[in-house]
Amino acid sequence: MNNPSNKTQPLTITPLYVGRNEDVSMANVLYAQGREDRIDVSVYMFVIEGGDSPIVVDTGTLSPEYVTTHHPYKFVRDDESEPATVLRRHGVEADDVEIVVNTHLHWDHCSNNALFRNAHVLVQRKELEYAINPLPIHLRAYEKLPGLQAPWMVAWDRTETLDGEAEIAPGVTVVPLPGHSPGSQGVVVDTDTGRYLIAGDTIGVYDNWNASDWRDSVPATIHTSLFDYYETFERMAALDCEVIPSHDGRVLAKAPFGK
Numbered sequence: 001m002n003n004p005s006n007k008t009q010p011l012t013i014t015p016l017y018v019g020r021n022e023d024v025s026m027a028n029v030l031y032a033q034g035r036e037d038r039i040d041v042s043v044y045m046f047v048i049e050g051g052d053s054p055i056v057v058d059t060g061t062l063s064p065e066y067v068t069t070h071h072p073y074k075f076v077r078d079d080e081s082e083p084a085t086v087l088r089r090h091g092v093e094a095d096d097v098e099i100v101v102n103t104h105l106h107w108d109h110c111s112n113n114a115l116f117r118n119a120h121v122l123v124q125r126k127e128l129e130y131a132i133n134p135l136p137i138h139l140r141a142y143e144k145l146p147g148l149q150a151p152w153m154v155a156w157d158r159t160e161t162l163d164g165e166a167e168i169a170p171g172v173t174v175v176p177l178p179g180h181s182p183g184s185q186g187v188v189v190d191t192d193t194g195r196y197l198i199a200g201d202t203i204g205v206y207d208n209w210n211a212s213d214w215r216d217s218v219p220a221t222i223h224t225s226l227f228d229y230y231e232t233f234e235r236m237a238a239l240d241c242e243v244i245p246s247h248d249g250r251v252l253a254k255a256p257f258g259k
């Protein structure tokens with residue numbers, strides 16, 4: 001639609017940085033590792049370009065004021081890293097985005113779905129069901145709290161559920177990655193420089209993933225099933241992709257992917 005010649009380019013993936021949670025314990029990220037290291041947890045929107053229209057994977061958080069009021073994090077973001085600004089600077093018009101994928105419905109992955117007024121928002125059915133009725137320990141992650149509206153609800157009229165794997169555009173396939181949450185999903189993208197997996201919080205930082213042996217990978221501290229999680233690790237190994245974590249500051253040095 002935005003490409004009148006109907007010619008597509010090789011696909012690329014660009015992480016757009018939209019703020020960070022500062023000084024977070026590694027124990028919040030790596031399950032049962034007891035690490036004393038502290039890290040900054042970056043937040044990204046990922047943009048896949050080269051097809052008919054840009055695809056956005058995850059949409060980040062609301063303002064630092066909102067985040068620090070409702071979550072136990074020191075979230076910082078300067079004006080330059082505000083989602084609409086970052087998109088514009090990258091050359092993507094939010095109105096041109098026809099597909100948004102939420103890897104899952106935790107607050108830091110879907111809070112700007114409203115920016116993309118013309119997009120279908122793709123979520124696994126199991127994730128939506130869990131977001132409506134999470135276990136008590138996960139209520140805050142979904143912002144299912146008195147007086148708050150869960151962030152995914154702002155695009156409720158445009159939200160569509162998927163049941164399992166789905167090719168959503170040529171070379172772009174959504175794959176279920178349950179474990180961190182029941183309906184976590186990743187996005188596999190075939191590019192000229194190889195195949196990548198945008199992994200969502202299944203792999204929050206590079207330390208979660210061991211590419212040489214999936215058995216040595218480490219689940220996220222937040223999870224709903226370790227059984228699912230290890231099946232997901234095994235499945236990821238079979239996908240044979242370069243894995244892109246959701247919150248690792250180091251991805252920016254490697255980006256863009258596919259060029």
Ligand SMILES: [Zn+2]
Pocket residue numbers: 104106180201
């Ligand atoms: Zn999450």
